[in-house]
Amino acid sequence: MTEAAALPAPEPVRIGIVSISDRASRGAYEDRGLPALRDWLTRALLNPLDFQARLIADEQEQISTTLTELADAGCSLILTTGGTGPAPRDVTPEATLAVADKVMPGFGEQMRRIGQHFVPTAILSRQVAVVRGKSLIINLPGQPKAIAETLEGLRADDGGTLVPGIFAAVPYCIDLIGGPYLETVDAVCKAFRPRNAIRHTR
């Protein structure tokens, strides 16, 4: 048997993607949040992906209910986009904190650090990340272009990493909460794990 044949294939992963937008949910404009999330995750991950997609309005109860349902449905990762600013209808962080078992402040800190390289108003974002059971839930900004920026970080002209994207820490976080082993495409986003946590798959 060859070494490759002896290695296990990457595990399937269920991922919740949630676009939170008053205007896109009522059809005032086309939703670009879900396609941006799906496209980036498909480029970045080698695992077979089962997406659970939702497009909803900026309603706190509805957001919390959606996040709870996706976590209960076995999503290891849930990414939201939209509703993190200071406007009265921006309530995604409150809805996310309401379903948290643990708050993970490092994600929000790093997202705002990345954002300020693109736009000074990134400090207006109130994104949070939390763990609920075996799900990691992360709020991303609403601007569709900000989704890849935040997940991937900032590259230098030579292709090296200038500011690490938040996704580099996601696979190990999911390991620690008992989820499947996520494998990334290094050219898009190289996951970091301590040496003793690295497994080899095909």
Ligand SMILES: Nc1ncnc2c1ncn2[C@@H]1O[C@H](COP(=O)(O)OP(=O)(O)OP(=O)(O)O)[C@@H](O)[C@H]1O
């Ligand atoms: N789902 C989406 N599809 C396309 N563009 C979006 C989407 N969500 C947000 N945007 C764009 O990003 C901007 C900032 O996002 P934010 O979440 O603050 O939206 P908003 O201004 O509250 O409006 P809405 O909730 O109606 O989308 C929006 O004003 C819009 O231009």
Ligand SMILES: Nc1nc2c(c(=O)[nH]1)N[C@H]1C(S)=C(S)[C@@H](COP(=O)(O)O)O[C@H]1N2
């Ligand atoms: N990487 C990145 N982060 C970003 C932005 C961006 O263009 N790129 N836009 C910011 C802006 S203009 C706002 S108001 C806040 C709030 O997020 P929201 O889009 O969910 O309202 O996110 C910020 N974070």
